[in-house]
Each structure stands twice: as C-alpha cells, then as structure tokens.
Amino acid sequence: MKSTNLKNLAVLLLAGSIYAFAPFKVVSYKVDGQSSKLNWQAKKATGEHSGTIAVSSGTLNVENNVLKGGSFELDTKSITVTDVTDAETNGKLLGHLKSDDFFGVEKYPKANFVITSAKPLTGGQYEIKGKLTIKGVTNEVSFPATVKVDNAKLTANAKITVDRSKYGIKFRSKSFFENLGDKLIYDDFDLNVALVANK
Template identity: 55%
Template sequence: MKTILLSLISLTAYSLSFSNPIDKKVKETSYAVDTQQSKLIWNAKKVTGEHAGTAPIKSGSLILNAGKLTGGNVEINLKDLLVTDIKDPEYNAKLVTHLKNDDFFAVEKYPVAKLEIVSASPTGANKYTIKGKLTIKGITKEITFPTEITTDSKKLTANAKAVVDRTQYGIKYNSKSFFSSIGDKAIDDTFDLNVTLVASTSQSPAKASVKGK
C-alpha cells in the first residue's frame, strides 16, 4: 500500500512539472505594434528657444502576462525624423540635415534607435515604472520612465514620457557640460520623448506550442 501511495505522489508531481509551465505560458499575450497608428514626438530646448518633431516607429512588440506588462521592445527610425515647429522649408531642411549628421544622430551609420524593456513595476491602475535599455548611436544605457496602458481583448495602447540625456550617447554638440564658453548657443543635454504605442494581439510562441499539443 505504501509503495502504491508513493507511486501516485510521484506521478502527480511529474504531471504537475509539465502542466504548470504551460498554464503560465497560456497567460502570456504578445501585442504587435501598429507602426502607422503609433507615434513618437520629441522636444529639445536651447538657451534661445526649443524645437519639436517626430520620428516613426519602425517595429515593436509588448508582452503582457496575466494582464500585466512584463516586457517588450521598440525600434525607432531615425533616418525619417522630422522637425514640426519650423514652417520655413529651407530652415526646416537645414535643421533636419544637421540632426541627421555626425553632430547628432549620425543616421547613415546608426539609422535605428532601440528600446528593450527589462522590467515593468506596477505603480497604480494600468500604470508602470519601466526600466529599459535604450540604444542610440550604438551606445546602450539604462533608462527609467513612467507609462500608462489600456487594453481590451485585442488592442493595447501605451503612453510614455521619457527624458533622455543625449551626452550619454556621445551627442555633445553645443553642450554646456563640455563647452562652457558657448553662451547663448548652448543646447540642453536632455530632450523629451512622448511616445504612444498602439498594438494588437498576435499569437505568441507559447500559445502556438500549447495549441499544437
């Protein structure tokens, strides 16, 4: 009798060792970013004013587990960044060209900026503090910022605001931190990003494997 009981316990434990990971994976949902509906707005300040513009979202995905944000990644197309606050076509084109050259983002060599979500800590209803790794010009640094998401059965919208220190990525042009005597030509070391990601559900590898079973 004792032998039979031990065998049943072992069999149950063996079965659970297979079922638990599957149950966990079933709760995971991958949302593919809609690059047409998503947007990134940037704002940079200087002593004499400020400029604003956009950069397209190239690709991305967000991962939810049991309805909670757990990970994701986003790629930003810097080659197509725009300036939106300057109406004069010639001046606008001049600034766009400058932002794309080696003084700033060097887009010919580094056309894409990348964000990888490392962790997402809930701070309230649908609100999180994101810790991630941001890569610009081939340099990766940690970044922390707040975000808020809303979801339904098929769609997710995430709104985030982040402050980026450009000097951490080797962008030192007219920075008072490195050139103290530039006076009113100084540009702030930080710039702001306002990002809206709109995403829809896509079948995750985990779901596919469960369905295959």
C-alpha cells in the same frame, strides 16, 4: 452514492486547484508603426524645437493583462522638424539633426528600447526600466508609463527624458564645452511615446 459524490467533489476540487495555480499564458502584441506616434522636443538657451520620429517595429508582452516586457525600434532616418515653417530653415535644421553632430542616421539608422522590468502600480500606471540604444550606445533609463490592454488592442503612453551627452551627442553641450552662452543646447530632450499594438 455517498462515495460517488465524494469522488466527484474531489475531482472538482483538484481541477479547481490546478486551474488556480496554472501559469497564465504570455500574449505578444505587435506594435503598429502606422498608428504609433513619437514626438521629440529639445530645448536650447534661445528656444526649443520639436518634431517626430517613426516607430518602425516592436513587440509588447502581456500576462493576465499585465505588461511584462517587450521592445520597440525607431527609424532615425524618418526624423522630422514640425515647429519650423520656413522650408529652407527647416531643411537646414533637419540636415543637421541627421548629421554626425546629432543622430548620424546614415551610420545609425535605428534606435531601440528594450524593457528590462515593468512594475505595475495602480490604474494602469507602471514604472518602466530598460535599455535605450542611440548611435550604438546603450544606457539604462526609467520612466512612468500608462498601459491599457483592451482585448486585442494595447496602448502605451510615456514620456522618456534622454540625456544626449550619454550617447556621444556633443554639439553645443555644456557637458563637453564651456562658455556657450546663447549657443547652448540643453543635454536633456524628451521623447513622448504613444504606442498602439495588436494581438
């Protein structure tokens, strides 16, 4: 009897140790482009402008409820201007943003971001590093993000500050032109990203 009990105990301990050291399965969450949002904001010497860009696709990888990696893609042709109410003025600004002076959407209809590392901190906070590609140019960026995994749904929120001069967007940039005065457009612009992804 004692021998049988010892054998049973040994089996349980072995099973527990295997479970404890077994790797967690990586689960992929597909980004919902309809529910996800991206708002942009750019500033100039005389004011600022803002608008949206559609998130077209993406995948975020999670292991044991911890973000491990992933990527998402933007449809640059979908860019809008939301702060200008006059239709004619809005159309002119939008056309300029879509031109080669800025995002060149006909030649570069997609932009994307790929996570290279996701360092978990506390309370769902992460330090994200990755590669952002705009107009065919790729640069490394880093930023804080908040990620929440709730069973079959994942939400991620972040503010990414982008230096446009690193992507060849030169129009009225102090990095390429001097004495711009009130025509100056600042190099940094912000992308406020709110991703929703489903298992």
